[in-house]
Amino acid sequence: MDIKSTAEKLNREWKGRFAEIRRGIISRLSPQGRIEREKWLLRQQRKEARRALRGRQPTYSVYAIKGSQARIASHLRTRLYLATRGGYRMKRRQHRKPGLIVRNLGCTTEEFIRYISSLFKPGMSWSDRGEWHLDHIRPIASFDLTDPKQVAEACHYTNIRPLWAKENFSRPKPRRAKADILGKCPRTYK
Missing domain, CATH: 1.10.287 (Helix Hairpins)
Structure with missing residues (x-):
């Protein structure tokens, strides 16, 4: 060596x-x-x-446990929120691409913004967006979101209104009334 x-x-x-x-x-x-x-x-x-x-352990999301109805409802809420603010990716591209939610609104994004602005209560503006919510007059939970016609009805602009966050949180939760509205058995998940 x-x-x-x-x-x-x-x-x-x-x-x-x-x-x-x-x-x-x-x-x-x-x-x-x-x-x-x-x-x-x-x-x-x-x-x-x-x-x-x-990396291989199974993860169970809330949506997997609650089912596809909750998943679709969450996607609808997110898409509606992104449609009203232009969406982070859409703003980057400097153009707005009409998606499923915008088509189901029944009007263009600009018309929807004007419609919501006309329903503002005193003190509401687009600059204080976090203090008020876009509320569905008829709750999303009352629709069968696997049916495209009911999805269109749930997302239609006439079913949406601005509501103060405090008022919105004080309303009864739609899931509690879901069984009564749909006439089905009560939900099994919490």
């Missing part, structure tokens, strides 16, 4: 030894050092196993 390869071999051994000393493993030769090393290796294996599983 030449000097260079011997030096590299010793450096690798000592690097490993110093790393073990830093981790609190005193010596590989002593019984206590072996026990500490085995514990450390076991912790490392568990950590790696957790990392490997992290």
